[in-house]
Amino acid sequence: MVDATEHELVPEHSIVDEDKLERVLDEYNIDRTDLPKIKRKDPALAALDVESGNVVRIERDSRTTDTAVVYRLVIE
16 A cells, blocks of 8 residues: 655645644634644545644645645544
8 A cells, every 4th residue: 555645746744733823823813613624534644643623734845935834624
């Protein structure tokens, strides 16, 4: 079986700690539930010990800004 987390096209995923999350939510003036969603069983999250309600930081390559950071709320 192929490990999707090791593929070169899968961006870096990491769990956001609560302190950092509060700063991000304040910066964008949003609630946790306003974030786009990602399913807990998504293959890109296989290497992380995520639970529903966690927020994941995804760092992608970008042609315009070099690196783009997005956040996703983990759902069941």
